[in-house]
Amino acid sequence: MGTTVIGRATFMFRLVVLGFLFFCAPAFAQSSPGSPAAMISDFRSKHGQGRVTLDAALTTIAHEQAAAMAAKDQLDHDVLGRFNARVGRAGAGRAAENIAYGYDSFPKTLDQWINSPGHRRNLLLHNASRVGVAGVKSSATGRTYWAMVIAGDYEAPKLTKPVKQAAVAKPKAQTKDACRLKILGICL
DSSP states (O other), X not given: OHHXXXXXXXXXXXXXXXXXXXXXXXXXHHHSTTSHHHHHHHHHHHTTOOOOEEOHHHHHHHHXXXXXXXXXXXXXXXXXXXXXXXXXXXXXXXXEEEEEESOSSHHHHHHHHHTXXXXXXXXXXXXXXXXXXXXXXXXXTOOEEEEEEEEEOOOOOXXXXXXXXXXXXXXXXXXXXXXXXXXXXXXX
């Protein structure tokens, strides 16, 4: 029976560790110095813009774009449809997309975007706070297709109606008729 309890404890420990790695590792990865979000944030910071964090919805949109371009072996912003329609589900007020192909790493791709006026403008999108990046290799040519979606101006949470506060009884002000002693109609 002792072995079963130890076996269960070991199993539970491993399960907890795996759960931690599954749920927390992406958070650590996005803040690591070599991550795309950190690299983009560093560039933005050097140019007076705020940092960005990795966003799951934007990463999905970027991955779908990169995968579609790799599947068709075609560099095209509209390979999956208009950008505004694709990015709408992310809920951002402003968004931009950069695409590229042929670079074997994200740092090389980022460098190309930094040195291209239009791509650079997108990297420095004002009020951007979130980013998604993906690279997918074409099975036909072996080229890697990259997509980055950067966004900001997310809707503020809608405020609920304020809760009415309970009425607080105010002390009654003394009136002219409130006297301690009244003699011949004179209040004292």
